[in-house]
Amino acid sequence: xxxxxxxxxxxxxxxxxxxxxxxxxxxxxxxxxxxxxxxxxxxxxxxxxxxxxxxxxxxxxxxxxxxxxxxxxxxxxxxxxxxxxxxxxxxxxxxxxxxxxxxxxxxxxxxxxxxxxxxxxxxxxxxxxxxxxxxxxxxxxxxxxxxxxxxxxxxxxxxxxxxxxxxxxxxxxxxxxxxxxxxxxxxxxxxxxxxxxxxxxxxxxxxxxxxxxxxxxxxxxxxxxxxxxxxxxxxxxxxxxxxxxxxxxxxxxxxxxxxxxxxxxxxxxxxxxxxxxxxxxxxxxxxxxxxxxxxxxxxxxxxxxxxxxxxxxxxxxxxxxxxxxxxxxxxxxxxxxxxxxxxxxxxxxxxxxxxxxxxxxxxxxxxxxxxxxxxxxxxxxxxxxxxxxxxxxxxxxxxxxxxxxxxxxxxxxxxxxxxxxxxxxxxxxxxxxxxxxxxxxxxxxxxxxxxxxxxxxxxxxxxxxxxxxxxxxxxxxxxxxxxxxxxxxxxxxxxxxxxxxxxxxxxxxxxxxxxxxxxxxxxxxxxxxxxxxxxxxxxxxxxxx
Amino acid sequence: xxxxxxxxxxxxxxxxxxxxxxxxxxxxxxxxxxxxxxxxxxxxxxxxxxxxxxxxxxxxxxxxxxxxxxxxxxxxxxxxxxxxxxxxxxxxxxxxxxxxxxxxxxxxxxxxxxxxxxxxxxxxxxxxxxxxxxxxxxxxxxxxxxxxxxxxxxxxxxxxxxxxxxxxxxxxxxxxxxxxxxxxxxxxxxxxxxxxxxxxxxxxxxxxxxxxxxxxxxxxxxxxxxxxxxxxxxxxxxxxxxxxxxxxxxxxxxxxxxxxxxxxxxxxxxxxxxxxxxxxxxxxxxxxxxxxxxxxxxxxxxxxxxxxxxxxxxxxxx
Numbered sequence: 036x037x038x039x040x041x042x043x044x045x046x047x048x049x050x051x052x053x054x055x056x057x058x059x060x061x062x063x064x065x066x067x068x069x070x071x072x073x074x075x076x077x078x079x080x081x082x083x084x085x086x087x088x089x090x091x092x093x094x095x096x097x098x099x100x101x102x103x104x105x106x107x108x109x110x111x112x113x114x115x116x117x118x119x120x121x122x123x124x125x126x127x128x129x130x131x132x133x134x135x136x137x138x139x140x141x142x143x144x145x146x147x148x149x150x151x152x153x154x155x156x157x158x159x160x161x162x163x164x165x166x167x168x169x170x171x172x173x174x175x176x177x178x179x180x181x182x183x184x185x186x187x188x189x190x191x192x193x194x195x196x197x198x199x200x201x202x203x204x205x206x207x208x209x210x211x212x213x214x215x216x217x218x219x220x221x222x223x224x225x226x227x228x229x230x231x232x233x234x235x236x237x238x239x240x241x242x243x244x245x246x247x248x249x250x251x252x253x254x255x256x257x258x259x260x261x262x263x264x265x266x267x268x269x270x271x272x273x274x275x276x277x278x279x280x281x282x283x284x285x286x287x288x289x290x291x292x293x294x295x296x297x298x299x300x301x302x303x304x305x306x307x308x309x310x311x312x313x314x315x316x317x318x319x320x321x322x323x324x325x326x327x328x329x330x331x332x333x334x335x336x337x338x339x340x341x342x343x344x345x346x347x348x349x350x351x352x353x354x355x356x357x358x359x360x361x362x363x364x365x366x367x368x369x370x371x372x373x374x375x376x377x378x379x380x381x382x383x384x385x386x387x388x389x390x391x392x393x394x395x396x397x398x399x400x401x402x403x404x405x406x407x408x409x410x411x412x413x414x415x416x417x418x419x420x421x422x423x424x425x426x427x428x429x430x431x432x433x434x435x436x437x438x439x440x441x442x443x444x445x446x447x448x449x450x451x452x453x454x455x456x457x458x459x460x461x462x463x464x465x466x467x468x469x470x471x472x473x474x475x476x477x478x479x480x481x482x483x484x485x486x487x488x489x490x491x492x493x494x495x496x497x498x499x500x501x502x503x504x505x506x507x508x509x510x511x512x513x514x515x516x517x518x519x520x521x522x523x524x525x526x527x528x529x530x531x532x533x534x535x536x537x538x539x540x541x542x543x544x545x546x547x548x549x550x551x552x553x554x555x556x557x558x559x560x561x562x563x564x565x566x567x568x569x570x571x572x573x574x575x576x577x578x579x580x
Numbered sequence: 581x582x583x584x585x586x587x588x589x590x591x592x593x594x595x596x597x598x599x600x601x602x603x604x605x606x607x608x609x610x611x612x613x614x615x616x617x618x619x620x621x622x623x624x625x626x627x628x629x630x631x632x633x634x635x636x637x638x639x640x641x642x643x644x645x646x647x648x649x650x651x652x653x654x655x656x657x658x659x660x661x662x663x664x665x666x667x668x669x670x671x672x673x674x675x676x677x678x679x680x681x682x683x684x685x686x687x688x689x690x691x692x693x694x695x696x697x698x699x700x701x702x703x704x705x706x707x708x709x710x711x712x713x714x715x716x717x718x719x720x721x722x723x724x725x726x727x728x729x730x731x732x733x734x735x736x737x738x739x740x741x742x743x744x745x746x747x748x749x750x751x752x753x754x755x756x757x758x759x760x761x762x763x764x765x766x767x768x769x770x771x772x773x774x775x776x777x778x779x780x781x782x783x784x785x786x787x788x789x790x791x792x793x794x795x796x797x798x799x800x801x802x803x804x805x806x807x808x809x810x811x812x813x814x815x816x817x818x819x820x821x822x823x824x825x826x827x828x829x830x831x832x833x834x835x836x837x838x839x840x841x842x843x844x845x846x847x848x849x850x851x852x853x854x855x856x857x858x859x860x861x862x863x864x865x866x867x868x869x870x871x872x873x874x875x876x877x878x879x880x881x882x883x884x885x886x887x888x889x890x891x892x893x894x895x896x897x898x
Contacts, residue, residue, distance in 0.1 A: 103855070105665045113618045114665075187667025189633045191618045194625040245667055262666055262673070263847035263855075265749055288749050292843045294732050298739035299748055459612030459860045462620035478621055489623040496623040 094578035095284040096559055098570065099296050099308040100266075103289050106245035107260045109232035110180045111188015115478070115568055118229050122569050123254035123268045123285060124164065125232035128155050128174070129225040133563060133571070135387045137226050141169060141233050141251055147521060151200075151217060157208040162273040163235050164255035171204035176236040178202050178212075187245045195230050195481065197221045217519040219526060223482035227567065230481075253280035253574050263289055281561075281577035297554075300324055306556040307573075311430065312373055315552035327553045329564030332386060332479035334379035334548040335436055337362075337424075340468050341542075343503040347471065348417045350503060355541035357411035360404040361447045362440055367547050371435045375550040381537045382486045384548035385566055388527050389483035391534045400538040401545070408447050419448020425464065426474035428455035436546065437474050468499030479567050483530055484518050490542060491515065501542060510536045588884070592877045599873040600866065604647050607865050613639065614664045614860045637664055639862065650866070661863035663856075670867045673852060678871070680750060681848035683760075684841070685833050687768035689826065692776040697822075699776075700783025701815060704791065715780060722777025728839040731770035735843060738766070748845045767844040771837050775829045782825050786818040820890050827883035831876035 104120025106112065128142035139145070142155040161169045178199065184192060197220040200213040214221065225231050235249055242248065246259040253276070254268035267286045274280065288305065290296045296308040297318050310318070319326045337358070341350045348354050368376045378401050382390035391400060412418070424440070427433040434455055441451040451472075456464070464470050480486055489496050491514045492506070513533035520526040537543075555562050560579050565571040615634055619625045634640045638649070638661075653659040660670035703715035738744050746763045753760040790796060791814055799809045838850025849868055856864035 106667055113622070187662075189618065189636050190629060191622070191625070191633050194619075194622050194629055262668060263851065288845075290748055290845050292845065295735055295745075295748065295843055295845055298735045298745055301739045302743050302745045304745055304748060457612070458620070458858065459610070459617050461612070463612035463616035466616055466619060466625075476621075485624070494623060495626040 090278075090281055090577050091580045092281045092577065093283050095286060096282055096306045096573065096576060096578065097286045097288065097304070098573060099290040099299065099305045100287050101291060101293070101296065101309050103263045103291070104260070104266065105262070106187045107248060107266060108185075108188050108244040109234060109248065109250075110230070111184025111186075111190065111192050113189075113191045118569055120260060120266050120287065121232075121248060121250075122228070122252070122571065123574065124248055124252040124256060124271070125228065125234070125250040126252050127225045127228040127231040127233060129222060130228060131226045131567070133565065135226075135566065137222055140226075140228075141174075148211060151214040153212045153214070153221065154205065155210050155212065157210070158275060159208070161251060161275045163249050163251055164271040164273055165235070165249050166273055167235060169233065169251060170207050170236070171210045172207075172236045174210050174233055175202045175204060177231075177233045180234070180239065181230060185239050185244070192230050195224065195485075197224050197482075217521060219518060219521050220482040220484050223480070227479070227481035229479075229569075251275065254282075254285060257284065265289060280574060282573075285573055300554050300556070303556065306559050307562065308554055310552050310554055312375065312432075312550070312552055315554065316373065318554055323557055325555050325557055327555060327562065327564050328375060328550045329566065330377055330385045330548055331551045331564070331566055331568045332383040332548075333476055333551070333568065334383050335367075335433070335474065335476055335546040336379075336381070337440070337544040337546060338465075338470075338473040338475055338500070339542070340470060340500050341502070341504040342468070345503060348415070348420045349422075349472075351415045351417065352540060353411045353415035354417050355544070356539075357408040357415070357447055358444060358449070359400075359408075359538075359541050359544050360402065360411065361408035361449075362401075362443050362544070362546065363403045364401055364547050365403065366443075367436055367439050370439060371432050372547070372549055377548045379545040379548040380534055381543055381545045382483055382530070382534060383477065383479070386483065386486075389530045389534075391531075391538070396545075400535075405446060412447050417448075419450065421450045421452065422471050423452045423454055424472040424474055425454045425456055425461060425470050427461055427476075428457055432549070433474055433476075440474065466496070466499070468496075484514075487514055487517070487530075487533060487537065490537065504542065507536060507540055510540065588881045592874075592881070595877055596870060596873055600651065600870055601647070603866050603869045604650070605643070607860070607862050608643060608646075610860070612860060614862070615639075617860060650863070660867040663864050664861045665856075665859050665864075670863050673864065674849065674867060674871060677847055677849045677852050679752075680846050681834060681837060681841070681850060683753065683764055684768055684771065684837055684846065684848060685830060687764050688772040688833055688837075689775065689830065691768055692772040692779060692829075693826070696776045696779035697783060697815075700780040700822075701787060701810065703780070703784040704787030705810065707788065715784070719777040719781045719784075722773040722780070725773055727770045727774060727836055728843060730773060731767060731840045731843040734766045734770060746844060750846060763844070763846075767837075767840045767846060770840045770843075771833055774836070775826070775833065778825055778829065779822055783818055783822050786821055787814060790814045790818045816890060820887060823883055823886055823890065827879050830879045831872065834872050834875060 100116065100119050102114070102116040104116045105114055106117065107121040109121055109125050126140050128140060128145070130138050130140040132138055139158070141158055141161060143158040144156045146154050148154045155174070157169055157171065157174065163169060182193060182196060182199070184190060198215040198218040199221065200215045202213070203211050205211050212221070232250060238244065238249060248256060253271055253274045255271045257267040257269040260266040265286060265288045267284065269284045270280055270282065290299065290305070290308070293310055293314050296305065296310060297314055299305040300308060300318060301321055303323060315326050315328070318324060339349050339355065341347070349358070364378050368374055377384040377393055378396040380391050380396055380400065384390060384393065424437060426437050434453070437453045441453060444451055465473055465475060477486065488494050489500065491497065491511055510533065513529050513536065517526060517529045517533060520529060551564050551568065553562070553564050558578050560577055561572065562576045563572040614637065615630050618633065619630055631640065639646060650661065653661060660674070662669055663673060699715040699718060703712045706712050735745065746766055747759055751759045751763055796809060796814055799813050800806070834849060837848060838854045841848040841851035842854060849871065852864060853868040856868065
């Protein structure tokens, strides 16, 4: 993506009130979804061409966060909200553009220097917001903190670390990263930036990083983060991208109640916020706001446990396949999400070239095909069964999807008993494998491996979820090779094959990827809904005079 | 009086001990803990990593060990521990939130009493009049309306009709008293309606009873002005059960304020408690619950003392 903005964001997809309210009823959800796939890329190309030369600078945007970050320390946090609270000031060696293409960031270049080493050249002249230059020692220090996060972080985030062994300075402005074994996840780990921020050497001993911080991002802290209240930023005068940021400041008040956010948007007290699909419908048409939507990595999924000796009906592949074909995803999108969203496999829809296309999913792998589902059940020798499906009590879309799945599966003789649970209970049971079926959600991953690693016996969770499953050699081979293949050109075909194997095995059944809704005051331009679930668009946003 | 206070103090300590044990066990008996929340969705996490975080947070030993460690820190060091989620000291979190809730509760009680007492008196004195029916209807509505619903309605109403909202970031009373008032008046109104209705109905009932007592008739017969009889003789006695109710209401208001605080974006005690429960933030849940229990016990002790002031016939035995 060009850093120069167009009049409205390259990826901005505004919604008319009529469109939002009527879409579900008037359009076939399939057609809608097909259109949605192509829209961002085409919009990006056409709108970028209309880039205006003169961009207004200055002004403050007030953007409400819907969840408290808890703390803004860069390491050891697992809440997505933590990144919302610090993403304006922290960057990593690499970054993604809005379409998840790798871009240099603090590192202006990198090269694979050996089978298990990568060299990073630090960008010439790059400085932290306090004016100090970024050096190899800062990078080395930052990676040490990532491996052993200091308080208030915990070591919970270290499971996201790829196989980095250690880093060494080659020169004061270049580092060599040594890997324990070849690991292609490194690039995504760096570009995602969620766990891989670069901070000044020794900063943890001089600052309370829970509420304070220094980074290289487009903005720097203005004051300190106040829990359950606000975190504010002002323009970083030392930012390395020429001309950016356009805004003078961004303030993030924390407003957890959606009705309050909507009311504040109406009154202009805030300039933007994330809302639910119902909230978007409620405010769409208000004179001072624009409703944006876009796909994120969040998708809904049906999980099974297959344990040894239990011999549950879904331990047979044909039964799992029957379930897959009996679920009407178009209806889920129409009924639950007003027609917005997309079919999803086991890798998040829209996750670059690493997943199956929407067309492949709709026409083949996730086709709603009741006759085939019935014949698969018959071939498996299963006439029907009762099962308990647990899901989240909130947000309410889970219960709505569960009800539709129950209705769909009753047509092939499966009687689903739905049990909603609070998040902590659900999470505990899920991670312990204490469930038969879970209707759950997945989120963003730094690398495609994060979506598929669980299907390999080496994964910690495998034994709790799939220990009674016979296995699939091709699947295991693809997962292993995918992780160690550093060349993307060679790596993509591996995952294309793996996706197909996974869709055939149906160990987990991807359902739909949902749209994220953000409401923005009309004066704010160049904002877009980021696929990563962060508010990255604010970095390049500006205010129209 | 001294014996009474000592007795109440012992009862208070026993109550708080019982609350601490109960809440300590209850939060741990809930399915799911902070570990399951922070590792949720992380399929790569190993049991060893989870155990390490459990150890870092101090929830790896037996319940007995955890309780004695936690209680010991409170008793001997005044240390309530740190929040699992934020790492912030609990005393800091409560120190910030308690005055927000206190202000909200005080304002809520003031609003409730300001309306409930005149309405209750008028309703009793002008029994079966239009004013009485109006007051009783107000009471009925007040009891029926959930505070969170009224709060949401107020937010929507003021934003849609007046294009105005109360400030959404906390402003302390010392920084800007007027802004602080505009921030607190609507949430206080939202939490006050139930108390207003309860107190009004209670006062009406007790006033009706008192007005029919002999000493009121005697006072009137002796030529004491009606206003004096009402305020000095009848109301003073009718207020005794009202004080009890108001005392209880303080405890309920703290708990009930949680949702209203969330709607009006006031990070008070209830707001923190709600978040702490959903996140299984044990130290914050335990400390907040203890605090609410302590306030409940203290307020009720004060109510007992106020009895004596309102009615000289009631005195605390030494």
